[in-house]
Amino acid sequence: MYKLVNVMGAGNQLQATLSDLETGQTKRVSVGKKINGFTVKSISLEDGVVFSKDGETQNLNISSR
Numbered sequence: 001m002y003k004l005v006n007v008m009g010a011g012n013q014l015q016a017t018l019s020d021l022e023t024g025q026t027k028r029v030s031v032g033k034k035i036n037g038f039t040v041k042s043i044s045l046e047d048g049v050v051f052s053k054d055g056e057t058q059n060l061n062i063s064s065r
Helices: none
Strands: 002-008 015-020 026-030 038-044 048-053 056-060
Touching: 002 048, 002 056, 015 038, 015 048, 026 038
Parallel strands: none
Antiparallel strands: 002 015, 015 026, 038 048, 048 056
């Protein structure tokens, strides 16, 4: 559904840019933001973006499609 385009910022101020695979639109997210019912739990260069919803977590990293 989304592809991680990049991670930018420093320290705990990281933001991620996601591309919607259906529309091609990009969204910038930061920790605490909600997207499609999932909450962004963390963003890091190593792990990419970690989302959670209803106790389930999902990772989206640069190599994810």
